[in-house]
Amino acid sequence: xxxxxxxxxxxxxxxxxxxxxxxxxxxxxxxxxxxxxxxxxxxxxxxxxxxxxxxxxxxxxxxxxxxxxxxxxxxxxxxxxxxxxxxxxxxxxxxxxxxxxxxxxxxxxxxxxxxxxxxxxxxxxxxxxxxxxxxxxxxxxxxxxxxxxxxxxxxxxxxxxxxxxxxxxxxxxxxxxxxxxxxxxxxxxxxxxxxxxxxxxxxxxxxxxxxxxxxxxxxxxxxxxxxxxxxxxxxxxxxxxxxxxxxxxxxxxxxxxxxxxxxxxxxxxxxxxxxxxxxxxxxxxxxxxxxxxxxxxxxxxxxxxxxxxxxxxxxxxxxxxxxxxxxxxxxxxxxxxxxxxxxxxxxxxxxxxxxxxxxxxxxxxxxxxxxxxxxxxxxxxxxxxxxxxxxxxxxxxxxxxxxxxxxxxxxxxxxxxxxxxxxxxxxxxxxxxxxxxxx
Amino acid sequence: xxxxxxxxxxxxxxxxxxxxxxxxxxxxxxxxxxxxxxxxxxxxxxxxxxxxxxxxxxxxxxxxxxxxxxxxxxxxxxxxxxxxxxxxxxxxxxxxxxxxxxxxxxxxxxxxxxxxxxxxxxxxxxxxxxxxxxxxxxxxxxxxxxxxxxxxxxxxxxxxxxxxxxxxxxxxxxxxxxxxxxxxxxxxxxxxxxxxxxxxxxxxxxxxxxxxxxxxxxxxxxxxxxxxxxxxxxxxxxxxxxxxxxxxxxxxxxxxxxxxxxxxxxxxxxxxxxxxxxxxxxxxxxxxxxxxxxxxxxxxxxxxxxxxxxxxxxxxxxxxxxxxxxxxxxxxxxxxxxxxxxxxxxxxxxxxxxxxxxxxxxxxxxxxxxxxxxxxxxxxxxxxxxxxxxxxxxxxxxxxxxxxxxxxxxxxxxxxxxxxxxxxxxxxxxxxxxxxxxx
Numbered sequence: 001x002x003x004x005x006x007x008x009x010x011x012x013x014x015x016x017x018x019x020x021x022x023x024x025x026x027x028x029x030x031x032x033x034x035x036x037x038x039x040x041x042x043x044x045x046x047x048x049x050x051x052x053x054x055x056x057x058x059x060x061x062x063x064x065x066x067x068x069x070x071x072x073x074x075x076x077x078x079x080x081x082x083x084x085x086x087x088x089x090x091x092x093x094x095x096x097x098x099x100x101x102x103x104x105x106x107x108x109x110x111x112x113x114x115x116x117x118x119x120x121x122x123x124x125x126x127x128x129x130x131x132x133x134x135x136x137x138x139x140x141x142x143x144x145x146x147x148x149x150x151x152x153x154x155x156x157x158x159x160x161x162x163x164x165x166x167x168x169x170x171x172x173x174x175x176x177x178x179x180x181x182x183x184x185x186x187x188x189x190x191x192x193x194x195x196x197x198x199x200x201x202x203x204x205x206x207x208x209x210x211x212x213x214x215x216x217x218x219x220x221x222x223x224x225x226x227x228x229x230x231x232x233x234x235x236x237x238x239x240x241x242x243x244x245x246x247x248x249x250x251x252x253x254x255x256x257x258x259x260x261x262x263x264x265x266x267x268x269x270x271x272x273x274x275x276x277x278x279x280x281x282x283x284x285x286x287x288x289x290x291x292x293x294x295x296x297x298x299x300x301x302x303x304x305x306x307x308x309x310x311x312x313x314x315x316x317x318x319x320x321x322x323x324x325x326x327x328x329x330x331x332x333x334x335x336x337x338x339x340x341x342x343x344x345x346x347x348x349x350x351x352x353x354x355x356x357x358x359x360x361x362x363x364x365x366x367x368x369x370x371x372x373x374x375x376x377x378x379x380x381x382x383x384x385x386x387x388x389x390x391x392x393x394x395x396x397x398x399x400x401x402x403x404x405x406x407x408x409x410x411x412x413x414x415x416x417x418x419x420x421x422x423x424x425x426x427x428x429x430x431x432x433x434x435x436x437x438x439x
Numbered sequence: 440x441x442x443x444x445x446x447x448x449x450x451x452x453x454x455x456x457x458x459x460x461x462x463x464x465x466x467x468x469x470x471x472x473x474x475x476x477x478x479x480x481x482x483x484x485x486x487x488x489x490x491x492x493x494x495x496x497x498x499x500x501x502x503x504x505x506x507x508x509x510x511x512x513x514x515x516x517x518x519x520x521x522x523x524x525x526x527x528x529x530x531x532x533x534x535x536x537x538x539x540x541x542x543x544x545x546x547x548x549x550x551x552x553x554x555x556x557x558x559x560x561x562x563x564x565x566x567x568x569x570x571x572x573x574x575x576x577x578x579x580x581x582x583x584x585x586x587x588x589x590x591x592x593x594x595x596x597x598x599x600x601x602x603x604x605x606x607x608x609x610x611x612x613x614x615x616x617x618x619x620x621x622x623x624x625x626x627x628x629x630x631x632x633x634x635x636x637x638x639x640x641x642x643x644x645x646x647x648x649x650x651x652x653x654x655x656x657x658x659x660x661x662x663x664x665x666x667x668x669x670x671x672x673x674x675x676x677x678x679x680x681x682x683x684x685x686x687x688x689x690x691x692x693x694x695x696x697x698x699x700x701x702x703x704x705x706x707x708x709x710x711x712x713x714x715x716x717x718x719x720x721x722x723x724x725x726x727x728x729x730x731x732x733x734x735x736x737x738x739x740x741x742x743x744x745x746x747x748x749x750x751x752x753x754x755x756x757x758x759x760x761x762x763x764x765x766x767x768x769x770x771x772x773x774x775x776x777x778x779x780x781x782x783x784x785x786x787x788x789x790x791x792x793x794x795x796x797x798x799x800x801x802x803x804x805x806x807x808x809x810x811x812x813x814x815x816x817x818x819x820x821x822x823x824x825x826x827x828x829x830x831x832x833x834x835x836x837x838x839x840x841x842x843x844x845x846x847x848x849x850x851x852x853x854x855x856x857x858x859x860x861x862x863x864x865x866x867x868x869x870x871x872x873x874x875x876x877x878x
Contacts, residue, residue: 041803041804067775068775068776068779069768069771069772069775070770070771070772070773070774070775070778070779070781070783071767071768071770071771071783071799072771098764100764100767101764101767101796101799101800101801102800102801103800134764135763135764135765135767135768135801136763136764136801136803240768241764241767241768241771311750311865311869311873312873315869315870315872315873315874316873316874317874318870318874319873319874321874324574324575325537325539325540325573325574325575325680326574328510328539328540328574328680329508329510329574329679329680331509331510332508332509332510332511332680333508333509334509335509336506336507336508336509337507339509340507340509342509344509344510357540360510360540361540361541361542362540362541362574362575364480364575365480366481384830385829386828386829386830387829389825390824390825390826390829391823391825391867425874426750426870426874427870427874428830428867428870428871430750430754431754431757431865431866431867431870432867433754434750434751434754434755434758435754435755435756435757435758435760435864435865435866
C-alpha cells in the first residue's frame with residue numbers, strides 16, 4: 001500500500017509537490033545537462049541528457065541490484081564489477097542509448113566513467129554508469145566525454161529534481177519520494193515504464209541517504225525492500241536488459257535506529273514503485289492484488305502476477321468491465337501449471353468489498369456487478385480520448401490525479417503465506433506508444 | 440509450417456473454399472440450430488447455437504484432451520469422465536454460456552447430454568458436451584432440452600460446415616481443414632480466439648475420421664499431434680477454462696497405414712492451429728518463432744513463447760517496427776529466469792533471411808532494417824482503420840487474405856533440441872474487443 005493518499009489537479013500542482021520533496025541528503029550534489037549527438041547507426045541528429053549524482057566524498061556504503069535478464073546491458077556488466085570496488089563517488093546516467101549488446105559497449109561505458117571520475121577527482125572504478133534507451137546502438141562516448149565538464153558544472157547540493165527530470169525518457173512526470181528520519185533522510189528517484197523510442201521499459205532507481213549505515217547492512221536492507229516492492233510489480237511481464245536499483249549513503253548523519261532506516265527505505269521504495277506503475281505506459285488503472293492463504297510466498301506472488309499479466313484481465317479492467325471470470329481463469333491457469341491437482345475448493349475472491357467467488361462458484365448479482373463497476377471507475381486515472389489522426393492515442397494528462405487502485409483480494413485457502421502484487425491495465429495508449437510510432 | 444499457401448480476395452471466395460473442404464467422413468452427421476433464451480443472471484433475451492455431431496453408430500475409438508486450468512468448466516469435468524466410458528455416439532456444443540464455476544453446472548451439463556442421448560437412442564454417457572461463452576452464468580438447460588429435437592432434425596451427412604459455423608462465437612470466419620487418405624479422411628473444425636462477449640478465448644477443436652484406428656492408437660496420435668501444434672501456440676498466454684480437443688473415428692474405412700494417419704492428423708491439427716492464430720483477436724500478423732540449439736525441447740519452446748508473449752515484441756510487430764532489441768530482451772528474460780548463468784555468447788537471431796544478432800552483439804544497418812520492415816509488411820493481414828466513434832476498432836476484413844507469417848529464427852548455441860512456436864502481434868483491435876465493449 002502507498003504511504004500517501006495524494007491528489008493533484010494539474011501538472012503545476014504536481015511539480016510544486018515534487019519540488020517540496022526534493023531536498024538532497026547531506027553530502028550529495030546532483031545535476032543534469034543535455035547533449036546533441038549523431039548516432040553512428042542512423043546519421044540523424046539526436047539528443048540525450050547526462051545526469052550526474054556525486055558524493056562530496058567517496059563512500060564504501062553503497063548497494064545495487066540489477067536485471068536478471070541473461071543479456072544484460074554493458075552498464076549492468078560494469079555495475080556488477082563496481083559492487084566489489086572499495087568505494088563509490090558518483091553515478092552517471094544517460095538516456096537515449098541503452099548500450100546493450102552493442103559492439104565494444106563495456107569499453108565505452110568504462111571510458112565515459114573514467115573521464116567523469118577524472119573530472120571529479122575520483123578513482124576510475126568509483127563511478128557507476130547507467131544507460132537507458134535504444135538497444136543495439138553504440139554509446140556516443142566521445143560526444144559524452146566532451147560534454148562531461150558541462151554536467152559537472154551543473155552539480156548543486158539543493159535539489160534532486162534536476163536528476164529526477166534528467167533520467168526520465170518519456171515518463172509523463174518525474175518521480176521523487178522521501179522519508180525524513182532522525183535529522184537525515186532517504187530520498188529516491190525513479191525512471192519508469194514510458195518511452196516511445198525503440199527500447200525497453202527500463203527501470204532505473206537511485207536511492208540516496210545521509211544516514212550512516214554500513215555497506216553490508218545497506219545491501220541487506222535494499223534486498224529486503226526490493227523484494228516486497230519492485231519485485232512484486234509488473235507492467236507488462238517483460239524484463240529490461242538495463243534495470244538498475246542503487247542505494248548510496250554519504251554517512252553524514254548518525255543512524256540511531258537501523259529498523260527505522262529499513263522502514264524508511266521500504267516506504268520510499270514502495271512509494272516509488274506505486275509511482276512507476278501509475279505512470280506506466282498507457283496505464284488507466286493501477287491494480288493491486290493481495291493473495292493470502294498460499295502454501296508459500298512464491299506461490300502467492302505467482303498467482304498475483306498471473307492475474308496482473310493476463311491480457312484479458314488487463315483489458316477488462318481498462319474497460320471498467322466487471323469481467324470476474326477472467327480472474328478465475330488467471331488463478332486456475334497458474335495453479336494448473338505450477339501445482340496441478342491442488343484443490344481450489346476453498347478459494348475466495350473479493351472485489352469492491354464484496355465476495356464475488358466462494359467455494360468453487362461465483363456469487364454474482366446486479367448489485368455486485370454495479371459495485372465492481374463503481375470501484376473500477378473510481379480507480380480510473382483517465383479515459384481515452386479519440387486521437388486526432390484516428391490511430392495514435394496519447395495520454396491526456398501528465399500528472400497523477402489520485403493514488404487509488406483497483407483492489408482485488410484472493411484467498412487460496414491452501415496455507416498461511418501471502419503477497420501483494422502491483423500492476424496495471426492494458427490500453428490503446430500502450431499499443432500506440434509501442435507499435436504506432438514507426439509504422 | 441502450414442501445409443497450404445492459400446490466398447483469398449473476399450469472404451465469398453473463402454466461403455467457397457471452406458465448402459469444398461467440408462465433406463463429412465463416412466459414418467457422421469452434423470447439424471446446428473439457434474435458440475433464444477433468457478439468462479437467469481441478466482434477464483435480457485439472448486441467443487445461442489446448439490451444434491450436434493453424431494455418429495451413425497457409437498464408437499469406442501475416441502480421444503480428447505482438455506485445458507490444464509485448475510478451474511475447469513463443467514463440460515470439461517464431464518468430458519474427463521467420458522474418456523473412461525466404453526463408447527461415444529455424439530458431441531453436443533453450445534456457445535454463449537461456458538458453464539464454468541456456475542452453481543449446479545455439472546448436473547446441468549449431464550441433464551442436457553442425457554436428453555440428447557435419449558433422442559439419438561444412445562446411452563446417457565455416450566454424449567460429450569462442450570460449452571463456450573460467458574463464465575459464471577448458469578446453463579439454460581431447460582430451454583436447451585426443449586430445443587434439442589430441432590437440433591437432431593438438422594443433422595445431415597453431407598457437410599461439416601454447419602457445425603463449423605455453429606461453434607463459432609465471434610471468430611471472423613469458420614475453420615475447416617481436411618486430409619484425404621486411402622479412401623477415407625481426417626476432417627477438423629475449430630473455434631478460436633475471437634469474442635466480444637465477457638468470456639475467454641476458449642478453443643474448441645473437433646476432429647473426425649472414418650479411418651479405422653483403435654482407441655489407444657487414436658489417443659496416442661492425438662497427444663503427439665497436439666504437442667507440436669496447439670501446445671506450441673499462444674495468442675495471449677491465457678489458458679481458457681474450457682479448451683477441448685476431441686478426435687472420433689467411425690471406423691468405416693480400413694486404415695492401411697498408421698503412420699500416414701498420424702501424419703494426416705498432424706497436418707489437420709497444424710493447419711487448424713494456423714487458422715486459429717490467424718483469426719485470433721485483433722491479429723494483424725501471425726508470428727512463427729523457430730528455436731534451435733536448445734538443451735531440450737521444453738527450453739526451446741519456452742524461449743519461443745517468451746518472445747511471442749512479450750507485449751513489447753507484439754506491439755513492435757503490429758507496427759511493422761524492426762525493434763529487434765525486444766527479441767534479445769525476451770530471450771534473455773527467459774534464460775535469466777529459467778537457466779541463470781547459462782552462456783548465450785553463441786546465440787544467433789535471423790529475420791527476413793538475414794542474421795541480425797550474432798555472438799552477443801547486433802549486426803544492424805540500414806539495409807537490414809529495410810529488409811525487416813519489408814518482411815513485416817509482407818506478413819501483415821490488414822492495417823487498422825480509424826474507428827467511426829474514435830475508440831472502437833473493428834477488423835476491416837472477415838477472411839484470411841494470405842497465409843504468410845513473420846518468421847523469426849533463434850539459434851541458442853546450447854544443444855541439439857528445437858521447437859517452433861506460433862503466436863501473433865497485439866493491436867488496437869484486441870484492446871477494443873476485450874475492453875471497450877462494455878465501458
